[in-house]
Amino acid sequence: MTRVLESQMPILIVLLVLGTVAKVSTVRSGGEPGALSRLGPAVLVPGRMQAPALLVCAAGEMVLAAGLLLSTHAIFRWGTVTFFALSTYVLLELRRRRPDAGCGCFGEVSSAPVGLRSIGRTVLLTGMAVLSVWAPVTGWDAVTRPSWLMIAGVIALLALSPEIEELIDRVRYRAPCEQRRAPAESVTLARLKESGTWRAHRDELTAADPYDSWRELCWRFFVFRNHEQDDVVFAVYLSGRRPGVRMAVVSAEDSGSLPEYTTVSA
Template sequence: MTHVWESQLPLLVVLLVLGTMAKVITVRSGGEPGALSRLGPAVLVPGRLRVPALLVCAAGELVLAAGLLATGHAIFRWATVAFFAMSTYVLLELRRRRPDAGCGCFGEVSSAPVGVRSIGRTVVLTGMAGMSVLAPVPGWVAVLHPSWLTAAGVALLLVLSPETAELIERARFRAPCEQRRGPSESATLARLRSSGAWRAHREGLTSLEPYDSWRELCWRFFAFQNHDHDDVVFAVYLSGRRPAVRMAVVGSEGSESLTEYTPVSA
């Protein structure tokens, strides 16, 4: 059973190092204006603390990776379990409080809205970290002797990682989602109509055709009216095979705020 407990140590080390590097690169590159306001955990803290929060997270990941790699001390193993368990909680909070924000797990590459896959990945990583607690060898030994269980873990994490699709898109187009042309408005509307959010709210709409549509960054917005004369606004993310769909109802007294958005073509 020894090889089972240590099989996921290489994955944990590599992911923690990649997370550190990606966050540091995101901070150093600057990215788009306001980019950090769309990434967790930075999005959960005041603006002036966003860069320090991201760097503290990166430093913590680096310490954990070094501890897992160089030693077999239980403190690093349990700290890694706690880190990924806390990450799961943070992602759940992000999904509840800021459904438009990305997890920031790998810097600005993780800008897609937090979904079930991102949360599932942190749950799996928490389990992997829990397995590593029982490993009798330091991480460097496991790195030198990977097993088929390590490969299985890689495959599972690839399936659960929304960044995979984003990296493929960037390799094809060499530009972040915000700067790409994106799917047509009709294609995005079709995506909306196949979503659960649409099915849950379409009966309350006065018309199945939007009266307004516009794009902001990597989102396409569609505005409808319901029978109470409120504005029902759907937002469709413009990247990924199964894009996120969000919905908000704007009361009639606040509907004028919709005119502040400038429609742009997809």
């Protein structure tokens, strides 16, 4: 039974350390202006607090990793459970309030919109942390005794990690998503029509083809009309095999032409 309880501790320790390093690297590199505003948990705080928020999160992860590695104290075990449970809640909030934002779990590599895989990963990690609470050994002892259960946990996490696809794309293209050549518009439209979001709303549309389309950063936008003559805007993320799809309805009253302004000489 001890081998079962301790089997997932090495995974938790490694992921906490990787999360720490990635967040610190993201803050130190700076990146493009506004990059942190697209990463959770920085998304949820004011602009000037975004970098400190990521650093505080990174520091917490490092403390938990060190505690799991060197101690059997319950505060580190339950602290890890709490951390991943709160992470699940934050990702659900991000998906609801800022569907364009990435989870930021591993810094700017986790810039893809929060999806079910990212949420499923934090749920799985929460379960792993709960399992590890009653392990009678330190994380160091568990690291020196790997098991098949640990390998199974690694495989499950890899399957739930959209960052793998992003890393593969970066190796292939050596440029961030917004600077890469986008797939053909027809390819992105086909991906949209394969999505559950499209199937949920296609009957509301007057036509199957968009009347407008454009690219902005790592998103392709398609605009359709519904039966009330409102604009239905779909946004398709341009990276990954299963790209995120978001939808918004802009009423006809809100989409009128911009007001004209009189030029004023300086």
